[in-house]
Amino acid sequence: MGGSLPAEEDVLSGNSSAEDKYKAWMRHRYNDCVECLSELLGHDSFRVKESSLCTLMKFVELEAECPLVAEQWKGSIAFPHHLLKVVVNGLIPIHEDASLLISRFQEYMEFDDVRYFVMKAVTESIGQVMQKTKERPLPFYQQNVFSLISSINMPNKERDMVKFMVKQDKREEWKVSKLQTHKQAFERMWLTFLKYQLPSGLYKKVLVILHDSILPHMNEPTLMIDFLTVAYGVGGAISLLALNGLFILIHQHNLEYPDFYKKLYSLLDPSIYHVKYRARFFHLADLFLSSSHLPAYLVAAFIKRLSRLALTAPPEALLMVIPFICNLFRRHPACKVLMHRPNGPQDLSEDPYIMEQEEPSESRALESSVWEIQSLQNHYHPDVAHAAAILKQSLSEIEDDISGLLELSASELFDKEIKKTSANVPLEFEQVRGLFGKKNDIFAEHFALD
């Protein structure tokens, strides 16, 4: 056996031996079978899909053991990547969601060589498919590709790579057994995937896993700079999420990002206290603002903006942001002028701070005061009022640990309050006269008992 397979008619009409003819015929029947199975991967019933997937993978396994094509030169190892490509194409259909099948496929991804060739196949597939449908967005396709490639578990060390489907000798020299090659394939696959416009839901998902499971496995993480810079510029939640990846690049790969703090400053909008990624954002913001070499005007601008926005924040966010601001004061004592300005602005109209100013240096934050925090001393939640009352005392030297406060949720606050027990319960002493019977009752004005 060996060599490329001639066409069926040629073999049958040709004058080769009967055995050769039979073998060639058999090979053609096998190919037909593979073709049928790949079509069945798009069947309606999941069980049919599943069993055809398993059969195909069994074929892959067998072909890897006894290759159909003889090694082209000595030392090379043949892997049935054509067959695997058929499987991969079946896994990422264009018009339907195949996440179930993909999760079934996970067990094969354990094999290092299978994973490698899947990555290559996916890269190829994305190139072909996206080229063909240039303008039209393909949400299902991209979703499928994402669920396939996001589940790839890259090995951390070369030593971990021991599980191969190909059971042949001379594996050590095979390039597939090198981590470097894997990383290269991984990197190329992601870059190809991210080259095309993504729907915003998918965009966020990519950004969420980016810092954790993509960047560490790339040969050249700096290649992600473009993608992250664009994402950072989008605004809103996507910018918040891009921050994490950018941080890694800045921190570990010497990325110099111009106007980073200005950008960060502009990210502070009313939604930051309400979004899901609040904890992540403030964790990073804490890191960025931990440097003591930042100019005072910049920190003051951050303090002012955070405290201004705190006026519309829910209590769980307030409980976190007040210690956060206090930490900023501790790190940058030059900003403490904001805390004590006896004849300073008491009002929004008198406040010299310009909220709309994009440039922190021109926001005149240092001339202002944190009257916002002072107003929060009248917050209805006792804990918040307590926290805000810290302005009345002198600030201690030790920073507050806010890591425990980052994940605080409203329901936690509620449970905490409702579980508190107290010996005596103060009662209303004003005698009631009915549901809306109190004097000066607001309800009597607006609501009627009908």
Added chain:
Amino acid sequence: HRADHPTGSRRVSEASLAWPGGPHNPFEVKVNRQKFNILGRKTKNDVGLPGVSRSKAIKKRTQTLLKEYKEKEKTNVFKDKRFGEYNTKISPEEKMIKRFTLERQQNYGKKNIYNLNEDEELTHFGQSLAEIEKLNDIIDSDSDTDERGALSAELTAAHFGGGGGLLRKKASSEQEDEEEEKPKSRKELIEELIAKSKQEKQERQSRRESALELTEKLDNDWKEIQTLMARKPPKSERKDKEAEKPKPDEYDMIVRELGFEMKAKPSERMKTEEELAKEEEARLQKLEADRLRRMRGIDEQENKKKPSHVSADDLADGFILDKDDRRLLSYKDGKMNIENVEEEEDKEEEEDKEEEEEQEEEEGEKEDNENEEGEEESATEDEEDVASDNHSDLESDLESEEEAAGNKEQKKQKTNENESQNVEELDPKMEAAKSELPYTFAVPESYEKFKSLLAGRTVEQQLIILERIQKCNHPSLAVGNKTKLEKLFGFLLEYIGELATLDLPELKTIDKLILPLYNLCQMFPEAASGNIKFVLRDAAHEMEEVIEVKGRATFPGLDTLIYLKITSLLFPTSDFWHPVVTPAFIYMSQLLTKCRITTLQDVIKGLFICSLLLEYVSLSKRFVPELINFLLGVLHISLPKQQAQGEFVSINELRNFYISLSCSSLFCSFKTFMPSCARVLFFFCVLELPVTPFSTSLVLHFHLY
């Protein structure tokens, strides 16, 4: 190796020689290394013990340098010159004697000019004068009892020795005369005077005592006689006088009234309305001060330590017993403090009572009170009978009794008329049903029983039932009643919730049921707060679940809104922290932030919660960001779509405006702002008009003033 070895061994041996105490702690030993071993040289200091030597040095210094240092610049020296103080060889007795002699020797020859007769003892007949003086006192006190005058023989004998045994035997009256004639010395005269006055005093005292004793005895005797007198003559007179004059003398009555008014103690008199009002005002002021303190939340800890003066149980007891107490007390006044009960008082009381009863009857508690009335009447009559035994003049009693009865009848007629009027106004059916109501109720064990108890009754009847349940099962009556009534609060709360969830919510009924709920809460604050907390927790958890499933919550039903309103009625919402109100706050703010507005009803519910929050903070003037956010959101969605980001009123401007409004001028403007904002929104919501930029700017202009 060979070279080192001997030195090493020598070191060890030396060390052990120098300090035979044994091997030393290696950390306390300092080894001075020698660079070269020189044969034949004796090494002394190759091993040092810094710790030991330092302590030695310190000890030495304390004995020498420290002493010197302490005595530095001190020239005075304390010298003990006492004889043989530190000499142990001499026995203490010897020391004493020696010291005494020394002292005498020192003083010998010196004359103290102020000490006239230091050691001379004055004697008289061989007795020391000091002793006589002591005796003198005793005799003086003895002589008080026998009345022999100031200058009795004994006394003079004691004073002046009586002139000696011989002299006395001779001397009879002559001697006395002689003595009298003898000019007395000044001292004698003074002593005589003193003795006299003392005696007089004594006599006076004894006279007073005996007089007191006599009067007491007289009193007792008279009392015995008095009872005899009091019982008999009036009975005989009564019959006569009954026939003679049925009219009591007006003058008599007034006199007696005046007499009793005198006897009534001012502390027990009935308080006037003004005083009551004042007291009430003071109480309210105190409560208000308490509330303010709690609002500021300053001394939470202190507050916890001392029980607040509004102990709920006290208040509850007072609440129910107030009326009864007052009535009973006046009865007791009449009977216990004053021996003979005056009918006029009773009459007044009865009138009072009837007035009260009338009021109660107006409230719709007819049968119950009539019953009570009957009982009370019989009780008063009994008392009167008992009391009449003690009366000196009963005719007026009887008359006044009759009068009282007459009054009563009149009153009754009046009240009956009132009732009949009331009844005419009311439904005759209801009247029938009312009469069926039993007077005593057991506290229902379960909510179903409670519901069946109230089912089919009118609101008034339900109120009566609740009141009777409370009265019949007052915690002061039996032990288990407290827990039973505590349950009642939960049932009532549930019942109210059920009324609110009906297709046509019976808000009027709920409105009426608030009062018993409030009373129960005043009685059992712990149970009430527990129940409401339970309701709140359920509601919050339900919302949490909905958020988990759907991603966003929906506004709760009317029952939850009513519960939140009830919370504000039962508990002070201005407290800095309150076990019930604070969770309610958090729950409401969550509702405002997490609930999706899909229908007009949602907007109204949201605005209801806004008004609730406003009411909660109306006293404490606290800041609620969620409220502003919500109103903003409502304004935002009510803007027409194409103008939502339009140039006229940008949403950011609005936000800033609200923020400045709510924070800077601290809520006074905000307080007026919110209701009118809500009103405008209502207007638009109800008419389903789009809120145009024009209208919002109208709102803004309206409030910039």
